[in-house]
Amino acid sequence: MESELLALRQAVAEANWALPKAGLVTMHSGNASGYSPKHDVLFIKPSGMDYEMITPENLVAVRVSTGEILPTPQPPPLEDDGTSRRGGVLRPSVDLPHHLFLYRNLPDVRGVIHTHSNYATAFAAVGRPVPLVLTAIADEFGAEIPCAPYVDNEGEHIGEAILKYRNRAPSILMGNHGVFAWGASPKAALKAAVMTEDVAKTVWLAMQIGDPKVIPADEAEKWYDRYHNRYGQG
Numbered sequence: 001m002e003s004e005l006l007a008l009r010q011a012v013a014e015a016n017w018a019l020p021k022a023g024l025v026t027m028h029s030g031n032a033s034g035y036s037p038k039h040d041v042l043f044i045k046p047s048g049m050d051y052e053m054i055t056p057e058n059l060v061a062v063r064v065s066t067g068e069i070l071p072t073p074q075p076p077p078l079e080d081d082g083t084s085r086r087g088g089v090l091r092p093s094v095d096l097p098h099h100l101f102l103y104r105n106l107p108d109v110r111g112v113i114h115t116h117s118n119y120a121t122a123f124a125a126v127g128r129p130v131p132l133v134l135t136a137i138a139d140e141f142g143a144e145i146p147c148a149p150y151v152d153n154e155g156e157h158i159g160e161a162i163l164k165y166r167n168r169a170p171s172i173l174m175g176n177h178g179v180f181a182w183g184a185s186p187k188a189a190l191k192a193a194v195m196t197e198d199v200a201k202t203v204w205l206a207m208q209i210g211d212p213k214v215i216p217a218d219e220a221e222k223w224y225d226r227y228h229n230r231y232g233q234g
Helices: 003-021 096-105 118-125 135-140 157-165 186-209 217-229
Strands: 031-036 041-044 060-063 111-115 171-174 178-183
Touching (some): 003 031, 031 186, 041 096, 096 111, 118 178, 118 186, 135 217
16 A cells, blocks of 8 residues: 555544544544545544544545445454444444545545534534634634534535535534534644634633623734744744
8 A cells, every 4th residue: 555545544543543532532422534635535433433443454445536435454343342344344434424525525625523522512502603702713713613503414414514604714513413623634633623622611611700702803813824824833
């Protein structure tokens, strides 16, 4: 296998391993994927697999243009470890259709993460965005983190809702459901998911004290521009 695909498998495995460590998922919930347009393939968490059982090798490979599940290059684990399998082929996450939709419709996206992290999902449960009341939100997201209304999980409904209700923030809350985050790599998508939960927690705490104050759009733009164009080591 080409070194680029090996590196992508490793990056997706690391993103999945990080989800429980960051407190974004419990048990089998949530998933991370990564996409290589050059190879027309994504790698995604196997359905129902414990995170500690994930390896770069047992991630499920899927042809993005067709949705075809490609052979897993090692025998699947035994059925009693919680992994779903059929005919010796590991099943991909049930959220695969949403990942496919985002990769097909957001040309710059190379990593997607889905979680039900507590504080962000609490906002989703009441159908509220995370308001732009922190410079940390302005830095990473440049806007409030929007909340799409409830949609079912059939077909492309979730993906369509994400495209309809997203703004320039690299994440969105799905009403009554959870969080989708994305980025230019699996690691970038992970950062967006971690930041979504972190700022949601801070905003919720602020709401217990009083009424958080929204940062004006022109001021938020200053923070966003600095963070995305001058922060770090390039």
